Amino acid sequence: xxxxxxxxxxxxxxxxxxxxxxxxxxxxxxxxxxxxxxxxxxxxxxxxxxxxxxxxxxxxxxxxxxxxxxxxxxxxxxxxxxxxxxxxxxxxxxxxxxxxxxxxxxxxxxxxxxxxxxxxxxxxxxxxxxxxxxxxxxxxxxxxxxxxxxxxxxxxxxxxxxxxxxxxxxxxxxxxxxxxxxxxxxxxxxxxxxxxxxxxxxxxxxxxxxxxxxxxxxxxxxxxxxxxxxxxxxxxxxxxxxxxxxxxxxxxxxxxxxxxxxxxxxxxxxxxxxxxxxxxxxxxxxxxxxxxxxxxxxxxxxxxxxxxxxxx
Amino acid sequence: xxxxxxxxxxxxxxxxxxxxxxxxxxxxxxxxxxxxxxxxxxxxxxxxxxxxxxxxxxxxxxxxxxxxxxxxxxxxxxxxxxxxxxxxxxxxxxxxxxxxxxxxxxxxxxxxxxxxxxxxxxxxxxxxxxxxxxxxxxxxxxxxxxxxxxxxxxxxxxxxxxxxxxxxxxxxxxxxxxxxxxxxxxxxxxxxxxxxxxxxxxxxxxxxxxxxxxxxxxxxxxxxxxxxxxxxxxxxxxxxxxxxxxxxxxxxxxxxxxxxxxxxxxxxxxxxxxxxxxxxxxxxxxxxxxxxxxxxxxxxxxxxxxxxxxxxxxxxxxxxxxxxxxxxxxxxxxxxx
Numbered sequence: 099x100x101x102x103x104x105x106x107x108x109x110x111x112x113x114x115x116x117x118x119x120x121x122x123x124x125x126x127x128x129x130x131x132x133x134x135x136x137x138x139x140x141x142x143x144x145x146x147x148x149x150x151x152x153x154x155x156x157x158x159x160x161x162x163x164x165x166x167x168x169x170x171x172x173x174x175x176x177x178x179x180x181x182x183x184x185x186x187x188x189x190x191x192x193x194x195x196x197x198x199x200x201x202x203x204x205x206x207x208x209x210x211x212x213x214x215x216x217x218x219x220x221x222x223x224x225x226x227x228x229x230x231x232x233x234x235x236x237x238x239x240x241x242x243x244x245x246x247x248x249x250x251x252x253x254x255x256x257x258x259x260x261x262x263x264x265x266x267x268x269x270x271x272x273x274x275x276x277x278x279x280x281x282x283x284x285x286x287x288x289x290x291x292x293x294x295x296x297x298x299x300x301x302x303x304x305x306x307x308x309x310x311x312x313x314x315x316x317x318x319x320x321x322x323x324x325x326x327x328x329x330x331x332x333x334x335x336x337x338x339x340x341x342x343x344x345x346x347x348x349x350x351x352x353x354x355x356x357x358x359x360x361x362x363x364x365x366x367x368x369x370x371x372x373x374x375x376x377x378x379x380x381x382x383x384x385x386x387x388x389x390x391x392x393x394x395x396x397x398x399x400x401x402x403x404x405x406x407x408x409x410x
Numbered sequence: 411x412x413x414x415x416x417x418x419x420x421x422x423x424x425x426x427x428x429x430x431x432x433x434x435x436x437x438x439x440x441x442x443x444x445x446x447x448x449x450x451x452x453x454x455x456x457x458x459x460x461x462x463x464x465x466x467x468x469x470x471x472x473x474x475x476x477x478x479x480x481x482x483x484x485x486x487x488x489x490x491x492x493x494x495x496x497x498x499x500x501x502x503x504x505x506x507x508x509x510x511x512x513x514x515x516x517x518x519x520x521x522x523x524x525x526x527x528x529x530x531x532x533x534x535x536x537x538x539x540x541x542x543x544x545x546x547x548x549x550x551x552x553x554x555x556x557x558x559x560x561x562x563x564x565x566x567x568x569x570x571x572x573x574x575x576x577x578x579x580x581x582x583x584x585x586x587x588x589x590x591x592x593x594x595x596x597x598x599x600x601x602x603x604x605x606x607x608x609x610x611x612x613x614x615x616x617x618x619x620x621x622x623x624x625x626x627x628x629x630x631x632x633x634x635x636x637x638x639x640x641x642x643x644x645x646x647x648x649x650x651x652x653x654x655x656x657x658x659x660x661x662x663x664x665x666x667x668x669x670x671x672x673x674x675x676x677x678x679x680x681x682x683x684x685x686x687x688x689x690x691x692x693x694x695x696x697x698x699x700x701x702x703x704x705x706x707x708x709x710x711x712x713x714x715x716x717x718x719x720x721x722x723x724x725x726x727x728x729x730x731x732x733x734x735x736x737x738x739x740x741x742x743x744x745x746x747x
Contacts, residue, residue, distance in 0.1 A: 123650075124569065126651040130559045131564075131575070132559075133555050133556045133559050134559065134563070134579070137552070137556050137618075138582070140597065140601060141597065141617055148593040148596070218484070219484065220736055221728075221729075222491035222492055223487055223491055224491075225492060225725070228727075228728040228735075229721055229724070229725070230697070232699075233698075233720055238494075240710075240714075247511060247512070248513070249514065285491070300459040303463065304459075316461050320461075344683060363588060382592045389588060393586050397584055
């Protein structure tokens with residue numbers, strides 16, 4: 099047996115027999131590896147494989163799964179709700195980009211110039227991130243009360259605006275979700291930008307001043323190019339994040355009114371779990387795989403960008 | 411020998427050797443002072459230049475403009491960052507009718523401290539709070555166990571199959587969690603190797619939390635940077651792999667354990683969809699899952715009190731460990747999605 103185990107050209111290394119493996123600490127290494135192998139095996143690698151299999155099966159937990167080829171994908175693509183969901187998710191991502199993307203950058207640039215109480219500024223900016231998301235949504239749901247005595251309508255009433263229906267109206271519902279999501283997430287991005295801003299070499303500003311640059315000129319010609327890498331990363335991360343928005347539409351509006359806030363993730367959830375008669379697990383997995391494929395392209399881009407920027 | 415107060419080294423000019431007056435404190439102290447002193451200087455004098463130069467800051471007009479801009483900024487951050495939380499704190503102890511009629515009045519007609527008590531006992535916020543803590547603690551332990559043992563095995567012990575495992579772990583980073591949602595749910599319903607379902611057990615939340623590629627890679631990278639000489643020295647002294655892990659590697663990795671812990675607890679506190687799916691039994695649900703359901707059948711003031719109670723812990727944790735949060739946010743932001 100030992101003869102068979104020997105690698106054919108093997109004189110360079112110690113021969114690998116079970117006994118030498120044991121003496122070399124192979125078993126204790128395996129013991130240390132065990133938590134990873136079990137947890138990842140059962141709760142990550144196995145479900146990932148299963149997702150691929152399930153997307154080409156009908157699974158209803160009662161009868162044995164049946165192979166149906168690409169039927170799940172065809173069903174999902176033929177669902178008129180899918181295009182509503184894609185459109186809504188795109189709208190959410192676009193609004194979040196227009197309102198939520200520049201805001202942390204502006205805040206961070208202003209905050210980086212603060213001399214005293216810098217900690218107070220960043221703590222205040224970060225505070226919304228610390229509030230549990232469910233609490234934030236439920237609290238804002240109350241703020242969005244459409245009656246004239248609602249919190250936001252009261253404030254806007256002081257300057258003679260409103261009352262607005264906020265969540266109750268198909269056109270204002272989505273912007274309302276974006277507003278809350280921006281509030282909840284901006285602080286985290288501000289901190290990232292603040293860290294990046296400290297690494298901008300002061301000499302660059304000195305040089306720009308010699309060339310007679312104004313403050314805005316310095317921001318545009320020095321700060322922005324220096325932050326280019328991190329700006330691209332947060333851009334891609336935000337797209338990936340907003341493409342998977344779930345909590346806000348689920349808790350604020352449940353997808354309504356008139357499906358105006360139905361997002362792709364909400365649709366996946368509805369396929370799988372909203373039907374009390376049993377979920378369409380095949381369709382849900384098929385749609386999640388299609389979403390993942392789109393996101394994979396984006397994260398591939400993200401990894402390429404981070405790699406090229408970490409080497410420079 | 412007396413222990414010198416922390417003030418003494420700073421008073422000693424670092425070019426001069428041991429202080430003659432102090433006597434007992436030997437050269438060891440003065441080297442500490444020598445190392446400590448120059449470290450402080452550059453940060454206060456050189457690094458403090460932003461977009462606006464020091465020379466501009468000295469001009470009264472610029473200074474006034476910047477100051478007022480920053481005052482406005484601070485005011486806005488106060489309103490947007492702290493405002494909702496303060497409002498929640500106020501409304502938690504305000505009678506429902508006041509909150510509904512005049513939500514923004516600063517002084518309510520009466521203070522209803524009872525709201526908090528009612529929420530805590532009659533609405534069983536205590537139980538959901540306790541569930542949240544158990545879920546967070548368990549997820550934290552599992553994540554720490556997996557991340558440290560795996561990081562140690564992959565970085566220090568380095569078996570031949572280590573590269574393949576690292577690759578498989580890294581690969582999961584590319585798979586968005588939404589793909590796992592349904593198959594993971596079915597796995598929890600009917601796990602391999604185990605009889606019976608994990609549904610309605612805390613294990614259904616704890617164990618999947620451990621499968622975090624981000625944690626493993628973070629810890630592995632930290633271990634990669636630990637000095638190998640220390641491990642060699644420990645091995646020469648006769649430490650086996652377990653002893654090396656427990657007495658050498660773990661004590662050296664406190665910073666990274668702190669970072670992983672903060673992430674683990676915060677993520678668990680925030681999680682909503684997964685615990686909602688695998689813990690349909692209300693008696694086991696954490697706050698995040700229970701609160702939306704409670705809204706329907708409890709009174710507004712008690713509900714707001716419940717919201718306030720579930721916000722206190724994370725906010726206090728943040729205020730206490732502020733520095734760790736704000737430093738860790740850089741990592742955290744880079745992993746979402």
